[in-house]
Structure formats: C-alpha cells, structure tokens
Amino acid sequence: MSKIQRFWYSGMLSTEDWWAVWLGLAFFSLGLLTLLGIDLVGWIAYPSKWVFSMPEGAISKKIVTIDKAFYPLGGKYSLTARDMYQSLGPIGSILVTYIIFTIATMTGAYFQKWDVKRYFIGWTFIFFVTYLVWFIGHHAFFAASAVDLKKSHFPAMFTLSLGGGASFILALMVGLIIGNFFKPLARYLSEAAKPEWFIKTAIVFLGVKVGYLPIKAAATSEKIGHALADLTLDLFIAGAAATIVAYLIFWPGVYTISRLIFKLPRKTAAVLASAISICGVSAAVATGGAVRARPVVSIMVSSLVVVYAVIELVILPGIFTHIWPGIKDPMVAGAAMGMAVKTDGADAAAGELLDEFMRTKMEETSNGTVIWPEGIITVSAVMTKIWIDMFIGLWAFLLAMIWVYKIERQEGEKVPFSEVWFRFPKFVLGYFIAWFVYLGIFFGPGHGGSAEGMSVLKAAEAGAVPVEKGMRKLFFMLTFMSLGIITDFKKLAEAQFSKMVWVYFIALFFFIIPVASIIAYLFHHGMTLPNMAAPGSALFGG
Amino acid sequence: MNKLVKMFRKNQIKTLDMVLTHDGENWIASNKTIKQVASSLGELDLKIENALRDEFADGKRLNVFMAFDNEAIPMWIRPYMNHYFNRILVLPIQR
Numbered sequence: 357m358s359k360i361q362r363f364w365y366s367g368m369l370s371t372e373d374w375w376a377v378w379l380g381l382a383f384f385s386l387g388l389l390t391l392l393g394i395d396l397v398g399w400i401a402y403p404s405k406w407v408f409s410m411p412e413g414a415i416s417k418k419i420v421t422i423d424k425a426f427y428p429l430g431g432k433y434s435l436t437a438r439d440m441y442q443s444l445g446p447i448g449s450i451l452v453t454y455i456i457f458t459i460a461t462m463t464g465a466y467f468q469k470w471d472v473k474r475y476f477i478g479w480t481f482i483f484f485v486t487y488l489v490w491f492i493g494h495h496a497f498f499a500a501s502a503v504d505l506k507k508s509h510f511p512a513m514f515t516l517s518l519g520g521g522a523s524f525i526l527a528l529m530v531g532l533i534i535g536n537f538f539k540p541l542a543r544y545l546s547e548a549a550k551p552e553w554f555i556k557t558a559i560v561f562l563g564v565k566v567g568y569l570p571i572k573a574a575a576t577s578e579k580i581g582h583a584l585a586d587l588t589l590d591l592f593i594a595g596a597a598a599t600i601v602a603y604l605i606f607w608p609g610v611y612t613i614s615r616l617i618f619k620l621p622r623k624t625a626a627v628l629a630s631a632i633s634i635c636g637v638s639a640a641v642a643t644g645g646a647v648r649a650r651p652v653v654s655i656m657v658s659s660l661v662v663v664y665a666v667i668e669l670v671i672l673p674g675i676f677t678h679i680w681p682g683i684k685d686p687m688v689a690g691a692a693m694g695m696a697v698k699t700d701g702a703d704a705a706a707g708e709l710l711d712e713f714m715r716t717k718m719e720e721t722s723n724g725t726v727i728w729p730e731g732i733i734t735v736s737a738v739m740t741k742i743w744i745d746m747f748i749g750l751w752a753f754l755l756a757m758i759w760v761y762k763i764e765r766q767e768g769e770k771v772p773f774s775e776v777w778f779r780f781p782k783f784v785l786g787y788f789i790a791w792f793v794y795l796g797i798f799f800g801p802g803h804g805g806s807a808e809g810m811s812v813l814k815a816a817e818a819g820a821v822p823v824e825k826g827m828r829k830l831f832f833m834l835t836f837m838s839l840g841i842i843t844d845f846k847k848l849a850e851a852q853f854s855k856m857v858w859v860y861f862i863a864l865f866f867f868i869i870p871v872a873s874i875i876a877y878l879f880h881h882g883m884t885l886p887n888m889a890a891p892g893s894a895l896f897g898g
Numbered sequence: 899m900n901k902l903v904k905m906f907r908k909n910q911i912k913t914l915d916m917v918l919t920h921d922g923e924n925w926i927a928s929n930k931t932i933k934q935v936a937s938s939l940g941e942l943d944l945k946i947e948n949a950l951r952d953e954f955a956d957g958k959r960l961n962v963f964m965a966f967d968n969e970a971i972p973m974w975i976r977p978y979m980n981h982y983f984n985r986i987l988v989l990p991i992q993r
Contacts, residue, residue, distance in 0.1 A: 360917060360965035361981045372977040552977035637978035641971060645983030648939055651920050651970050654982075658975050699978065756983065768943055768991035772963075778981040842974060 361778040372553040375464040377786040380560020382460070383823050384790045387564065390435065390819030391797075391812070397819055398430015398441040399456070400826030401449035401487070403494040403523070405504060411511055418504040419496050426450060426491070429822040435815060453830070454483055464553075471547055478548030482841075486833045489530055493523025501716050503724035517720060520829070521673070521712035524705065524836045528669070531840015542841050549838035555701040558831035560786035562704070562738060565731045565824035567794020571813050573729060573886060574798070574805025580886040581805035584729065585798060588791075590883060591687070591739045597879040598695050598740035599747055605871060606633030610863045618859050622763070623649040626755065627657050628856060632863045635745050636661040636698030642748050642779050646756035648764065659847045660860055665702035666843045668864070672697065673709040680873070683718045686710075686728070687883040688876045690736030695872035696864075700741060700781075701835050707737025708832050727889040731824070736880070742784055749779035794820060911959045914950070918964040918985070927964055943987050954989045962987040 361367055368374045386396045405418060406425040416424070428449035430441030444452060458479060465475040493499060496510075501517045504510075516522060531549075535542045542549075566588050574581030610632045614625035623644075630643035637658040644654030676682075676689035690707055697703040711733035718726055756771045797816050803809030916927045924935045925942045932949050936942035946962060954960040966982040 359968045359976075359980070361968070361984065362915070362963075362965045367980060371980045373980060546974065550977060637975060639979075641975060641979035641982060645966065645981070648983070650922075651982065652922065655972060655975065658978070752983075760985075766940060766943065768947075768988050769939075770961075770986040770988055772984055772986055775981075775984060778984070779979065 364774065364777055366778070369467045370469065371782075372464075372468065372550065373556060373782045375468065376553055376556030376560060376783040379460055379464060379557045380563070380783070380786040381789065383827055384560065384564055384786075384793075387819035387823040388793070388816075391815050393436050393815070395430055395434045395437040395441075395818055397822040397827075398428055398434040398437055399444060399449055399452040400429050400822045400830070401426045401446065401453045402429050402826045402829070403490050405494050405496050405499045407496045414509045417508045419500055419508040419510065425494065426487075428452075429826045430818075433818050433821045435818045450487055454480075457483070457830075465548075474544070474547040476548075478545045481545060482548055482834065482837055485530065486527060486830075486837050489527045489837070490523045490830075490833055493520075493526045498522035498526075501720045503719045506724065517716055519712040519716035521709050521716070523833060524709050524712070527833050527836035528666075528705075528840045531837045532666075532843060532845075533840070535841045535843050536845055539844075542844075545841050549841040551701040551835045551838040551842065552699075554831045554834040554838060555704050556781075556783035558828050558835060559700065559704060559738060559742075559783055560790055561823050561828035561831060562731070562734065563787035563790030564794060564820055565828060566735050566787075567791045567798070568817070568820040568824050569729055569732060569735075570798045570805065571794065571802065571816055571820065573888065574802070574810075574813060575817075576886075576888055578805040580888070581798070583884075583886050584732070585795065587732065587883065587885070588735065588795075591691075591736050591880075594691065594879045594883075595694070595736075595739040595743045597875060598691065599743045601695060601871070601875045602634050602744045603747065603751055605875075606868055609633070609867055609871075610859070613863055613867070614859050618855050620855060620859065623647045624653055624657075624856075627653050628859055630748075630751075631657045631661050631698065632860055632868060634698075634751065635700070635741070635748055636665060636702075638699075638745070638779075638781070639748055639751075642752040643755060646752040646775075647759045648756075648766075657856065660856055661698055662702075662839075662843055663845060663847055664860055664864060665697060665699045666839060668697045669702045669706045669709070669839070672869075673706050673713055676710055677713040677717055681877070683714055683721060685877070685881055686714045686718075686733050686885060687736045687880040688873075689714065690733045690876075691740045691880045692869075692873045692876035693737040694740030695744070695876060696869045697737075697741075700745065701839055703741045704734065704738050705832060705835055705839065707734040710734070710737065725889055726887045728885045729888055731828075732885060740876075742781075742787065745781045746784060748781070749776040752776075752779055911961050912953070913961040913963055914953065916946075916962055916964050917967050919967040919970045921970075927962075939985075943991060946987060947989050947991055950989060960989040962989060 403426055404420045406420050406422050408422050426446035428441040428444045434441055466472050498516050498518055499522050500515045570581040570585035573584040607629050611625050611629035614620040614628050626647050627640050627643045630639035640654045640657040681688045693706050697706050714733055715728045753776050760766050760769050760771055802813040916929045918927050924937050926935050934945040963986055965984045968980055
C-alpha cells in the first residue's frame with residue numbers, strides 16, 4: 357500500500373508528526389482539567405536524587421533514600437487527588453505510567469500501521485531500561501551538586517554534579533552500546549525506538565513548559581512571572597534570526613564548499629547543504645524531493661546527519677557550559693545550540709542537557725544564592741530550531757521552482773503550492789497551542805500573577821507540572837535512549853560517504869558552529885534569567 | 899449563456915491522479931489503468947503523454963497529479979520528513 361500526501365489532511369492519522377500532536381495535546385488537555393478540579397495526570401513517576409542510606413544528621417530535602425527514588429508528581433502537586441496519587445508509591449506510579457503510555461503510544465503505532473506486537477515488546481524493553489537508567493542517573497554520586505548536599509545536611513563528599521544531565525548521558529550511552537554492539541537487538545528495537553516521535557511529543561509538552569514558566573515564577577513574585585513571560589516572547593522574536601542565518605548564510609556557504617572544494621554534483625551539494633545548514637534529515641529529504649534527486653541521495657545524507665547530530669549532542673553542551681559562553685550567557689549557548697545541532701531530537705536533547713549543566717553550575721558557583729528556572733535554556737535551543745523548521749516547506753518550494761523552471765527545466769511540469777503544507781512540521785502546532793493556552797491562563801483568569809488570580813494559577817499548576825516536568829522529561833529520556841539505539845557509527849566509515857563525511861565535518865566545525873555562536877551572541881547576548889532563589893529581587897543575568 | 903457554459907466545460911481542466919515512486923534505478927508512475935517506467939522524469943513525462951494522448955484531444959488540457967509514494971523512503975527516515983515531493987504534469991506538454 358502506498359503512502360502518499362494528496363490532500364491537506366493526508367497523514368493526520370498515519371504519520372508520527374501528527375501523532376506527536378495528538379499525543380502531546382491529549383495529555384495537555386488532560387492537564388487542563390485540573391482547572392475544573394479533576395486531576396488525571398498526577399500519576400506520572402518522577403525521580404529524586406537518592407542514596408542507599410542517609411548519613412547521620414542528614415535530612416530528606418534535596419536527596420532522599422532509595423525507597424523514595426521515584427514519586428508520582430500528583431502526590432506533591434495535586435490539589436484534589438494528592439492522597440490517591442501518594443498511595444501509588446514509586447512502583448505503582450511507574451506501572452501506571454507504563455500502562456497509560458503503552459496504550460497511548462500503541463494506539464499511535466496501530467494507526468501508523470507498524471508491527472504492533474514488535475512495537476509492544478520493543479517499547480516495553482525501552483521503557484523499563486529507560487526508567488532503570490533514570491533511577492541510576494539520579495544517584496547522588498552522579499546528580500547531586502554541592503548545594504544539594506548542603507541543603508540536605510550531607511557531609512562534604514565528591515559527586516559529579518551533573519544534575520539531571522547524568523541520566524540523559526547514561527541513557528544515550530546505553531542506547532549507543534545497544535546500537536553499536538548488539539545490532540540484532542537494536543534492529544528489533546528499532547520498531548519502537550522512535551526518537552523523532554518522542555522528541556516531537558516532548559516538544560509539545562515543552563509548549564506547556566513555556567506557558568507555565570510565568571505561572572511558576574509568579575508563585576515567587578508577580579514581577580518575576582512577568583519577566584519570564586517577556587523573556588519567552590523575546591526568545592521567540594530573537595529566534596527568527598536563526599531562520600535568516602540558516603537559509604541565507606549557512607546554505608549558500610555549505611553549497612559553495614561542496615561544489616568548489618569537493619566538486620560534488622549539484623543535486624548532492626544542494627541536499628547536503630540543506631542537511632548541514634537547516635534541519636538535518638527533514639531538510640535532506642525535502643530538498644532531495646525539491647531538486648528531483650533520486651531518493652538514495654537523501655538517504656545517504658540522512659545517515660550522516662544522525663551520526664553527526666549525536667556527536668554534536670555529546671560534545672557541545674559541555675563546551676558551551678565550561679568553555680564558552682558559559683553561565684555568563686546561557687541564552688547565547690541555547691540559541692547557538694539550536695542553530696548548530698541538526699535534527700529536532702538531538703537539538704532538543706542537547707538543549708536539555710545544556711539546561712541541566714548550566715543550572716547546576718550556576719547554583720554551585722553562586723553557592724545556591726542563584727537558581728535559574730528549569731527548562732528556559734532548553735526553550736532557547738528549541739525556539740531557534742522551530743523557527744528554522746517552519747520554513748523548510750517554503751524553502752523546498754523555492755528550490756523546486758528554481759530547479760524545475762530554470763536549472764533542469766522540465767517542460768509541462770508544475771510545482772504544486774500544497775508542497776509547503778505537506779512539508780510543514782505539524783508538531784509545531786501542538787507546541788504553540790500548548791504555550792499560548794497557558795500564557796492565556798496566566799494573563800487572563802490568572803490576572804498576570806496577582807493575588808486575585810492565584811487560585812486559578814495554582815489549579816493550572818497542578819495539571820501543568822506533571823506534563824511539563826514528568827512527561828516531558830520521560831520523553832526526553834526515551835529520546836536519548838532511542839537516539840543511541842538507532843545510531844550506528846560504522847556508517848561514517850563506509851567508503852562511498854568519504855567526500856560527504858569531510859564536507860560535513862569541515863562545514864560543521866569550521867563554519868556552522870562558529871557562525872551560529874557569533875549570531876547567537878549578537879541576538880541573545882544580555883538576555884537575563886530570573887533568579888528563583890530571590891523573591892522580588894532584581895533579575896540576574898549574565 | 900449556453901455558449902458560456904460550453905466554453906467553461908471545454909476549458910475545464912481534468913485531473914488524473916497517479917502515484918510516483920523510484921525503485922533505485924527508474925521512476926515509475928502508475929494508477930489503476932496505466933504504468934510507465936523511465937530512468938529520468940523528462941522521459942517519464944513523454945511516455946505518459948503518449949499513453950494518455952486520447953485524454954487531451956480536441957485542444958483540451960489534462961493535469962496529471964503525481965503523488966510520491968513515500969514508502970520509497972526508508973521507514974527510519976519518514977518520521978523526520980514524511981513527504982518527498984508531488985508534481986503536476988500539464989498535458990499536452992508545451993514545447
């Protein structure tokens with residue numbers, strides 16, 4: 357059976373892109389029910405930093421004992437069903453989380469006509485290994501910072517201070533081990549290892565996060581709530597710069613490198629330029645179609661993209677945190693990440709890692725006197741990427757017109773304008789809906805965080821936190837794990853890619869990343885992050 | 899009025915749907931009634947034009963809407979972008 361996109365509604369039930377919207381918005385909608393006093397999302401199991409046993413004199417504040425390593429978020433945040441969710445306990449909440457997401461994702465798998473049995477087995481494996489890694493990654497040795505130790509009255513001890521980033525790194529490592537050393541298992545799991553689906557769903561949940569940030573901050577002070585609402589809108593506007601950079605600076609640059617230095621054929625150079633400059637695999641496929649290349653060209657380039665994206669994901673968060681721009685300019689780092697890392701999965705994952713690293717470092721450097729809101733650095737990385745993603749359809753349409761009407765003139769051929777819609781990333785719709793609904797709650801019935809709106813904002817928070825914190829992080833974890841499983845480094849060594857491997861390497865490290873950093877600096881330098889540890893205080897920036 | 903209706907009907911452009919794919923060597927366009935295979939899109943268009951000549955006789959025009967079968971793209975890539983390209987061929991080809 358063929359899979360074609362013929363009408364504007366084609367693919368609504370059969371593509372991962374649309375299923376990210378349905379899944380994301382379904383749980384977002386369930387979260388909104390807390391405004392009516394109905395809490396249907398508090399079951400999500402979330403990890404705490406833990407130790408096997410508490411040292412003498414220590415208290416369970418930032419670090420808990422192993423039996424409390426997971427808790428249902430509703431047990432802490434729910435206004436109407438706190439006792440019920442608390443009664444689930446760690447194991448119960450993990451099982452409920454498994455059952456609900458198994459049903460939800462298997463519905464998607466069924467409509468997308470995947471092998472449902474294989475998906476179920478693969479999903480079950482990936483889900484529980486992910487939770488196991490999440491558990492290990494939250495051991496105090498990996499995750500706790502000096503501030504966590506101090507707040508929990510722990511004696512001074514050595515920890516890696518990686519925050520939640522430790523779990524992400526571990527998930528990626530476990531995935532890569534499976535993907536590169538247990539290839540038959542990786543092939544079997546590939547039916548359920550869907551990083552793009554997981555990350556697009558996570559990005560819809562991130563939309564809840566962006567809208568919820570001012571609500572959360574308003575609990576600290578009304579002023580910080582407004583500052584965060586303004587900051588997210590500033591990020592949205594500044595992110596537009598990324599579009600110009602990707603399409604009008606990166607693309608011509610990489611195309612020129614490919615043609616003049618590496619003498620690649622015109623179509624291959626165009627596909628490669630889009631992949632390296634714009635948004636990775638999706639741009640490679642869109643451009644391949646636009647220039648009427650044989651599909652194999654896009655396939656070869658896509659294989660390179662996923663490997664390079666993972667390499668970037670591994671090295672850039674550390675470089676941006678500890679070398680440049682560091683905690684002085686976290687928004688610059690996030691935006692540069694959004695421009696430099698291709699594929700939505702790797703970019704959002706790298707942004708999340710950066711968020712964990714930077715917040716932990718800031719908290720530690722300031723001895724706990726400065727605490728940045730969680731997720732805002734991820735938002736800066738994703739916002740720039742979303743801008744770039746949104747224009748791929750239009751760009752491919754322009755390329756198609758240039759190719760069909762000029763370069764390889766095909767008499768009688770017309771390029772349908774519907775192509776722009778077919779290539780539009782639909783998950784972006786879910787992200788914006790979630791963001792603007794929560795922003796609407798903040799400025800509407802929430803009265804911008806003033807005292808009279810607090811009861812509404814509290815009710816909104818009970819539904820938003822399990823989605824933006826628990827579900828979003830779970831789907832990020834699933835993304836890291838799945839990215840590793842589907843990444844096969846051996847592909848880089850395959851001979852026929854040799855020229856493309858070098859174009860990619862040179863363009864990425866000597867052109868894209870430096871220019872992205874400069875542009876991010878120009879448009880994001882000086883953006884300030886609120887200090888959540890100092891109610892009513894001035895904003896703390898870089 | 900009748901003349902206008904007749905003129906409108908004559909100028910109305912019929913659209914024929916086909917599915918386009920690539921097997922690694924050739925482009926293939928097909929529907930329930932015809933199937934054409936060629937190594938380049940230009941050659942494919944000429945073959946389709948020849949096969950459908952009766953459909954655009956008497957100065958009529960025919961649009962052939964070719965929707966790409968995205969199953970030609972490996973499954974692991976489709977989540978990133980589930981659309982390769984669609985194209986319209988306007989027959990007869992104006993040379």
